Amino acid sequence: MKRGDGHAIFTAECSHSFHFHCIASNVKHGNQICPVCRAKWKEIPLQSPSLDPPPGRARITPVDWPQNDALMTVIRRIPPPRPNSNRHIMPLPQAPEPTVFDDDESLDQRTAIIDKSSSNTNIADNDFQRTIKINTFPEVPAVTQSDSYDNFAVLVHIKAPDTGSGKNPNRNQANLPQISQTPRVPVDLVTVLDISGSMVGTKLALLKRAMGFVIQNLGSTDRLSVIAFSSTARRLFPLQRMSDMGRHQALQAVNSLVANGGTNIAEGLRKGAKVMEDRREKNPVASIILLSDGQDTYTVSGSGANKQQPNYRLLLPLSIHGNDSAAFKIPVHSFGFGMDHDASSMHSISEISGGTFSFIETESVIQDAFAQCIGGLLSVVVKDLQVCIECIDPTLCINSLSAGSYPNRMMADRRTGFIDVGDLYADEERDFLISVNVPVNFSSNETSLLKVRCVYNDPLTKKQTVTLESEEVRIKRNEIAGQGMVSIEVDRQKNRLQAADAMAQARSAAEQGDLAGAVSILESCRRVLSETLSAKSGDRLCVALDAELKEMQERLASRHVYEASGRAYILSGLSSHSWQRATARGDSTDSASLVGAYQTPTMTEMLSRSQATLLGSPSAQRPVRSVWSFASQPKRR
Incomplete structure (x- = not known):
């Protein structure tokens, strides 16, 4: 056995070289022939018990470390490979991929669509708690009858229901923070992971650990598939349920990853989308997580000032970017890792798909970043939400809908507008500013401006359509000018x-x-x-x-x-x-800063769990403060 650039290398008697831990695992399962030339080996690699590393050498612990281990004190930065290294590492052969990815594991029909692992809560009895809340705030409560406004603002505030307050008192293993054990819908998750050469060493070790955290926190009804990409992309395993066996297989597959090659982001995403498109069965929630630390060397043309960003709307399938007239189908939550990733491309991918873009500047934060993301994905309580705004007074029209990146449109008469919000996590809030004209009105002491209607699907109760309407938004019309307090909201x-x-x-x-x-x-x-x-x-x-x-x-x-x-x-x-x-x-990802301003309670809980596993115990972890929302600020006076 020879040492090679941070990895143990086994050179067989037939002269072919392999990563030691990969080939040792292969031999452990009874394979004693060379995966390349098929020669039968007389000398085989055996994995001996681990020893303390010599001074100055780091030991990379696999993703199935004990959860109470202080991981951050164990991992050390591994030096990158020498530029002049010409050793070619032969990866273990992979089973050929099917043409169609319709080999997804069947959903667990015994548990319906709802994960009720902790209790038998009767959701139907709590429907009144499971509806979204609609609040509206006019810019000022009163306008003089003789005054008119061209851009009078009305705030529409939407809040999703929570997951319920029930906790499982028995779930406190390894002194970890309790995670809400309330009914939720299962997810189909595909992670698309960059394993190009720049990920070698600490980055790949931290990625494996972060994926281990994700795998361990998915439920038995959730399904996961992993795509690894470098110069090309390959599926590590089909979409499979995270049962005990599924978790074990997923951990093994992730732990076998080796970094090499270029960076082909588009190919990785196409294969990830194909997993979603070809699946025979579907969980109610579907999402893709993309992580990359480098520039797309296969899609981007030119360099420096002449560098041309690719149009990912043309490169990626419709299942990711949807179209202009429909809600997004499969959001891609992208994570730019380190200082050299292509932030513009990663942001573009998330933007066109309806996902978010996160910047992981410090390598050690990757697990927390993933934890925050899956904390949201595992708490979807509203599907396909559409907000409809309708003018009431016949002289009113809508001037604009300020909805950020959410698709929105107005009817030709500009008296009705729509905002396609899509999915909401538990306790998530959305604020939309509606601008309308307010005409002169001498005939009444009140003007009715708008009413808001929300239409969505409730994945927990399987209700196809839930429709809620707000009260009418009205302002008073005073004869004499008065000092109206501007709404702080x-x-x-x-x-x-x-x-x-x-x-x-x-x-x-x-x-x-x-x-x-x-x-x-x-x-x-x-x-x-x-x-x-x-x-x-x-x-x-x-x-x-x-x-x-x-x-x-x-x-x-x-x-x-x-x-x-x-x-x-x-x-x-x-x-x-x-x-x-x-x-x-x-x-x-500290919730005390603006970075955590949109954090939900389930995100914060998952972050607490992540930080407890990183630092060994809750008492040693960095404190995760209570979440705060923009709507919980001082009210109108």
């Missing part, structure tokens, strides 16, 4: 939208080389926000927005800093605000 959301717009403008300026102009745009926005009602009242969102804009200014200090982290940080912020969903940014 409306003011807060105006600030959020203005900050997001400033981020987009700053990014555009930076891409054109005008870093000073980008910094100036953000500074101007900070000044404007500081003069608003919500900022002066100490609103938490405004404080966090200012801190985020300041952080972005610092990441625009130079071209090098912007290329290394500024672009990814800004794009991750834009993704979070445009979808109003939590993303990982920089080196933190």
Whole structure:
């Protein structure tokens, strides 16, 4: 056995070389012939008990470490392979992939579609708790009869139901935080993982550990498939249920990954989408997680200033990007890993699919980032939500719908508008600003503006359609002008939208080389926000927005800093605000910062569990503070 660039290499008597842990596992199962030339070996590799590593050498522990092990103190940075290394590592042969991926494991018909592992809660008896909540806030409560407005703002606030407050008192294994054990819908999850040469060493070890966490936290009714890509893409295993056997097989497959080759993101996503498209059966929730640490070397053309970003809407199948007239089908939640990933492409992929883009600046945060994501995916309580806004007064029309990245449209008469929201996680909130005209009105002391209707599917109760209507939004019409208090809820959301717009403008300026102009745009926005009602009242969102804009200014200090982290940080912020969903940014998923502003309780619980496994015990973990939402700020006065 010889040592090779951070990996133990076994050279057989037939002169073919393999990674030691891969071939030892092969031999352990009774295979004593060379996978390449089929020669029968007389000398076979055996895995001896692990010994303490010599000083200066690191030991990479596999993903099935005991969960109470202090992983972060064990993993050390492994040096990258020497550039002049010409050793060719032969991967273990893979079973040929079928032409059609219709070999997904059948759903567990004994458990219906709902995971009730903890209790027999009667969901039907709690329907009143499982409906979304609709609140509306006019910009001001009263307008003088003689006044008219061209852009009067009305805030529509939507909140998804929670998962229920029930906890399983018996689930406290290994002193880990309790995870809500309430009924939920199972998911079909495909992870598309970059194993190109740049992932060698610590990055790949941390990815394996993070995937181990994901696998261990999926339920027996959830299904998982893993796609690994470098120069090409391959499916490690079909979509299979995470039963005890399924978890064991998934952990083995992930732990066998070896980093080499280029980066072909589009091919990896196409294969991941094919798993979803070809499956015979479907769980109610489906999603793709994409992780990459490098530039797409097979899709991007040119370099430097001449680099051309690919149009992923043309490269990826319809099942990922949907179309302009329908809700997204399979969201891709992309994770840019480290300083060298292609943030623009990763953000583009998530944006066209309806997913989020997270920036993992510090390698050790990867598991927390995955934990936050699956904490949401495992708590979907609303499917295919559409918000309908209708004008009531015959003289009113809608001027605009401020819905971020959500598809929206208006009827030709501009009196009815629609916003396609899609799925909501438990306790998630969405805010949409509607701009309408308010005409002069001398004939009444009140004007009815809007009513809001929400139509969605409840995956927990299998109700095909749930329809809810809000109360009418009305404003008083006074004869004499009075001082009307501006709604702090409306003011807060105006600030959020203005900050997001400033981020987009700053990014555009930076891409054109005008870093000073980008910094100036953000500074101007900070000044404007500081003069608003919500900022002066100490609103938490405004404080966090200012801190985020300041952080972005610092990441625009130079071209090098912007290329290394500024672009990814800004794009991750834009993704979070445009979808109003939590993303990982920089080196933190801390719910006390704006990075965690959209975090839900289930995300926070999963983060607590992740950090407990990383640091050995809850008492040693970094504290995860209580989540806060933009809607939980000071109310109108």
